[in-house]
Amino acid sequence: ETGVTQSPTHLIKTRGQQVTLRCSSQSGHNTVSWYQQALGQGPQFIFQYYREEENGRGNFPPRFSGLQFPNYSSELNVNALELDDSALYLCASSLQLAGYQETQYFGPGTRLLVL
Amino acid sequence: GNSVTQMEGPVTLSEEAFLTINCTYTATGYPSLFWYVQYPGEGLQLLLKATKADDKGSNKGFEATYRKETTSFHLEKGSVQVSDSAVYFCALTFVSNTGNQFYFGTGTSLTVIP
Numbered sequence: 480e481t482g483v484t485q486s487p488t489h490l491i492k493t494r495g496q497q498v499t500l501r502c503s504s505q506s507g508h509n510t511v512s513w514y515q516q517a518l519g520q521g522p523q524f525i526f527q528y529y530r531e532e533e534n535g536r537g538n539f540p541p542r543f544s545g546l547q548f549p550n551y552s553s554e555l556n557v558n559a560l561e562l563d564d565s566a567l568y569l570c571a572s573s574l575q576l577a578g579y580q581e582t583q584y585f586g587p588g589t590r591l592l593v594l
Numbered sequence: 595g596n597s598v599t600q601m602e603g604p605v606t607l608s609e610e611a612f613l614t615i616n617c618t619y620t621a622t623g624y625p626s627l628f629w630y631v632q633y634p635g636e637g638l639q640l641l642l643k644a645t646k647a648d649d650k651g652s653n654k655g656f657e658a659t660y661r662k663e664t665t666s667f668h669l670e671k672g673s674v675q676v677s678d679s680a681v682y683f684c685a686l687t688f689v690s691n692t693g694n695q696f697y698f699g700t701g702t703s704l705t706v707i708p
Contacts, residue, residue: 512694512696514696514698519700519701520700521598521683521685521698521700521701522638522683522696523698524695524696527693527696529693533693534693535690535692535694535695535696536692536693537695537696569637569638571638578689580687582640583640585638585639586637587637588637
Protein backbone atom coordinates (compact mmCIF):
# COMPACT_ATOMS: atom_id res chain seq x y z
CA GLU A 480 0.00 0.00 0.00
CA THR A 481 1.52 3.32 -1.08
CA GLY A 482 1.21 6.21 1.35
CA VAL A 483 0.47 9.84 0.62
CA THR A 484 3.21 11.49 -1.41
CA GLN A 485 3.78 15.16 -2.15
CA SER A 486 5.97 17.02 -4.59
CA PRO A 487 8.16 18.93 -4.57
CA THR A 488 9.63 18.63 -1.09
CA HIS A 489 10.98 22.17 -1.08
CA LEU A 490 10.32 25.20 -3.22
CA ILE A 491 11.53 28.80 -3.32
CA LYS A 492 9.46 31.47 -5.09
CA THR A 493 9.34 35.25 -5.17
CA ARG A 494 6.44 37.52 -4.32
CA GLY A 495 3.79 37.74 -7.04
CA GLN A 496 4.67 34.39 -8.60
CA GLN A 497 2.37 31.41 -8.86
CA VAL A 498 3.01 27.92 -7.49
CA THR A 499 1.51 24.46 -7.98
CA LEU A 500 1.91 21.74 -5.35
CA ARG A 501 1.01 18.12 -5.99
CA CYS A 502 -0.32 15.29 -3.88
CA SER A 503 -0.88 11.62 -4.63
CA SER A 504 -3.43 10.08 -2.35
CA GLN A 505 -3.14 6.72 -0.67
CA SER A 506 -4.48 3.80 -2.67
CA GLY A 507 -8.24 3.35 -2.18
CA HIS A 508 -8.82 6.91 -0.92
CA ASN A 509 -11.22 9.29 -2.67
CA THR A 510 -10.79 12.48 -0.61
CA VAL A 511 -7.89 14.92 -0.34
CA SER A 512 -7.53 17.81 2.09
CA TRP A 513 -4.92 20.56 2.03
CA TYR A 514 -3.49 22.39 5.01
CA GLN A 515 -1.07 25.26 5.58
CA GLN A 516 1.22 24.94 8.61
CA ALA A 517 3.25 27.97 9.58
CA LEU A 518 6.32 27.45 11.74
CA GLY A 519 5.34 26.66 15.32
CA GLN A 520 1.63 26.56 14.52
CA GLY A 521 -0.97 23.90 13.91
CA PRO A 522 -2.20 23.05 10.43
CA GLN A 523 -4.85 25.38 9.02
CA PHE A 524 -7.46 23.85 6.74
CA ILE A 525 -7.42 25.26 3.20
CA PHE A 526 -9.95 23.03 1.43
CA GLN A 527 -11.03 19.48 0.75
CA TYR A 528 -11.81 17.69 -2.51
CA TYR A 529 -14.12 14.69 -2.72
CA ARG A 530 -14.64 12.93 -6.03
CA GLU A 531 -13.24 15.92 -7.92
CA GLU A 532 -15.49 18.51 -6.27
CA GLU A 533 -14.63 20.99 -3.51
CA ASN A 534 -16.21 19.70 -0.30
CA GLY A 535 -15.37 22.30 2.31
CA ARG A 536 -13.14 25.35 2.46
CA GLY A 537 -11.35 27.15 5.25
CA ASN A 538 -10.72 30.86 5.60
CA PHE A 539 -8.35 31.29 2.66
CA PRO A 540 -8.67 33.81 -0.20
CA PRO A 541 -9.64 32.76 -3.74
CA ARG A 542 -6.01 32.92 -4.90
CA PHE A 543 -5.73 29.52 -3.20
CA SER A 544 -7.37 27.06 -5.57
CA GLY A 545 -7.29 23.35 -6.16
CA LEU A 546 -8.09 20.44 -8.38
CA GLN A 547 -8.69 16.77 -7.91
CA PHE A 548 -8.16 14.36 -10.78
CA PRO A 549 -10.04 11.15 -11.67
CA ASN A 550 -7.29 9.09 -10.01
CA TYR A 551 -7.93 11.19 -6.83
CA SER A 552 -4.55 12.91 -6.89
CA SER A 553 -4.73 16.63 -6.30
CA GLU A 554 -3.07 19.98 -6.91
CA LEU A 555 -2.96 23.11 -4.81
CA ASN A 556 -2.41 26.34 -6.75
CA VAL A 557 -1.49 29.62 -5.14
CA ASN A 558 -1.48 32.79 -7.24
CA ALA A 559 0.10 36.15 -6.48
CA LEU A 560 2.32 34.74 -3.74
CA GLU A 561 2.84 36.80 -0.61
CA LEU A 562 5.60 36.56 1.98
CA ASP A 563 3.10 35.18 4.52
CA ASP A 564 2.44 32.20 2.24
CA SER A 565 5.78 30.78 3.37
CA ALA A 566 4.83 27.61 5.22
CA LEU A 567 4.69 23.82 5.14
CA TYR A 568 1.79 22.66 2.95
CA LEU A 569 0.31 19.35 3.98
CA CYS A 570 -1.90 17.06 2.01
CA ALA A 571 -4.04 14.39 3.67
CA SER A 572 -6.05 11.67 2.00
CA SER A 573 -8.95 9.64 3.33
CA LEU A 574 -11.85 7.46 2.30
CA GLN A 575 -15.28 9.02 2.43
CA LEU A 576 -18.39 6.84 2.20
CA ALA A 577 -22.02 7.90 2.59
CA GLY A 578 -20.99 11.22 4.10
CA TYR A 579 -18.74 9.62 6.70
CA GLN A 580 -15.04 10.40 6.51
CA GLU A 581 -12.56 7.90 7.80
CA THR A 582 -9.08 8.59 9.15
CA GLN A 583 -6.93 11.13 7.32
CA TYR A 584 -3.40 10.09 6.38
CA PHE A 585 -0.94 12.93 5.99
CA GLY A 586 1.88 13.32 3.52
CA PRO A 587 5.33 14.66 4.46
CA GLY A 588 4.54 18.14 3.16
CA THR A 589 6.00 20.69 0.76
CA ARG A 590 7.98 23.49 2.33
CA LEU A 591 7.42 26.74 0.44
CA LEU A 592 9.57 29.81 0.94
CA VAL A 593 8.46 33.09 -0.61
CA LEU A 594 11.14 35.77 -0.93
CA GLY B 595 -16.44 30.89 15.71
CA ASN B 596 -14.92 27.45 15.72
CA SER B 597 -11.56 26.87 17.37
CA VAL B 598 -9.33 24.53 19.32
CA THR B 599 -7.25 25.73 22.27
CA GLN B 600 -4.59 23.49 23.70
CA MET B 601 -2.09 23.76 26.48
CA GLU B 602 1.03 25.61 25.49
CA GLY B 603 4.33 23.86 25.76
CA PRO B 604 6.94 22.85 25.80
CA VAL B 605 6.31 20.15 28.38
CA THR B 606 9.22 18.22 29.87
CA LEU B 607 8.60 15.11 31.95
CA SER B 608 10.66 12.35 33.44
CA GLU B 609 10.09 8.81 32.22
CA GLU B 610 7.11 7.11 33.92
CA ALA B 611 5.51 10.44 34.88
CA PHE B 612 1.80 11.11 34.34
CA LEU B 613 0.92 13.24 31.33
CA THR B 614 -2.01 15.57 30.77
CA ILE B 615 -2.28 17.90 27.80
CA ASN B 616 -5.37 20.08 27.99
CA CYS B 617 -7.57 20.76 24.99
CA THR B 618 -10.80 22.74 24.83
CA TYR B 619 -12.88 23.53 21.79
CA THR B 620 -15.58 25.80 20.43
CA ALA B 621 -17.71 24.42 17.64
CA THR B 622 -21.10 24.65 16.06
CA GLY B 623 -22.92 21.40 15.55
CA TYR B 624 -21.55 18.05 16.67
CA PRO B 625 -17.84 17.80 16.02
CA SER B 626 -15.60 14.75 16.07
CA LEU B 627 -12.45 15.22 18.14
CA PHE B 628 -8.93 13.98 17.48
CA TRP B 629 -5.42 13.90 18.82
CA TYR B 630 -2.65 13.77 16.23
CA VAL B 631 1.03 13.21 16.94
CA GLN B 632 4.12 14.25 15.04
CA TYR B 633 7.27 12.36 15.99
CA PRO B 634 10.63 13.97 15.16
CA GLY B 635 11.30 13.75 11.42
CA GLU B 636 7.93 12.17 10.66
CA GLY B 637 4.57 13.30 9.34
CA LEU B 638 1.36 13.88 11.27
CA GLN B 639 -0.46 10.74 12.27
CA LEU B 640 -3.70 10.05 14.07
CA LEU B 641 -3.24 9.03 17.70
CA LEU B 642 -6.87 8.64 18.78
CA LYS B 643 -10.34 9.98 18.15
CA ALA B 644 -13.85 10.26 19.59
CA THR B 645 -16.92 10.94 17.50
CA LYS B 646 -19.59 11.73 20.09
CA ALA B 647 -20.05 12.95 23.63
CA ASP B 648 -18.74 10.65 26.40
CA ASP B 649 -16.78 8.53 23.92
CA LYS B 650 -13.26 7.65 25.03
CA GLY B 651 -10.53 7.33 22.43
CA SER B 652 -7.46 5.29 23.31
CA ASN B 653 -4.25 4.14 21.66
CA LYS B 654 -0.69 3.30 22.75
CA GLY B 655 -1.61 3.93 26.40
CA PHE B 656 -3.01 7.40 25.64
CA GLU B 657 -6.64 8.24 26.41
CA ALA B 658 -8.98 11.17 25.90
CA THR B 659 -12.67 11.52 26.72
CA TYR B 660 -15.07 13.72 24.74
CA ARG B 661 -16.67 15.97 27.38
CA LYS B 662 -19.46 18.01 25.87
CA GLU B 663 -20.40 19.73 29.14
CA THR B 664 -16.89 21.20 29.51
CA THR B 665 -16.11 21.25 25.74
CA SER B 666 -12.87 19.44 26.45
CA PHE B 667 -10.82 16.54 25.11
CA HIS B 668 -7.78 16.31 27.38
CA LEU B 669 -5.03 13.83 26.49
CA GLU B 670 -3.68 11.62 29.30
CA LYS B 671 -1.14 8.87 29.72
CA GLY B 672 -0.34 7.20 32.98
CA SER B 673 3.36 6.53 32.41
CA VAL B 674 5.22 8.26 29.59
CA GLN B 675 8.26 6.84 27.83
CA VAL B 676 11.15 8.53 26.07
CA SER B 677 9.63 7.34 22.77
CA ASP B 678 6.54 9.51 23.46
CA SER B 679 8.62 12.66 22.83
CA ALA B 680 6.76 14.41 20.02
CA VAL B 681 4.44 17.29 19.19
CA TYR B 682 0.77 16.62 19.96
CA PHE B 683 -2.10 18.38 18.18
CA CYS B 684 -5.73 18.48 19.24
CA ALA B 685 -8.18 18.82 16.35
CA LEU B 686 -11.85 18.80 15.50
CA THR B 687 -13.93 18.27 12.40
CA PHE B 688 -17.58 18.85 11.63
CA VAL B 689 -19.85 19.02 8.63
CA SER B 690 -21.03 22.53 7.75
CA ASN B 691 -23.56 23.50 5.12
CA THR B 692 -20.63 23.98 2.70
CA GLY B 693 -18.81 20.76 3.48
CA ASN B 694 -16.28 19.43 5.95
CA GLN B 695 -14.36 21.76 8.24
CA PHE B 696 -11.19 21.02 10.21
CA TYR B 697 -9.56 22.94 13.03
CA PHE B 698 -6.24 22.18 14.74
CA GLY B 699 -4.70 23.53 17.92
CA THR B 700 -1.24 25.06 17.89
CA GLY B 701 0.46 21.91 19.16
CA THR B 702 2.17 20.95 22.42
CA SER B 703 5.75 19.77 22.36
CA LEU B 704 6.52 16.96 24.81
CA THR B 705 10.01 15.89 25.79
CA VAL B 706 10.44 12.86 28.04
CA ILE B 707 13.82 12.49 29.73
CA PRO B 708 15.20 9.20 31.06
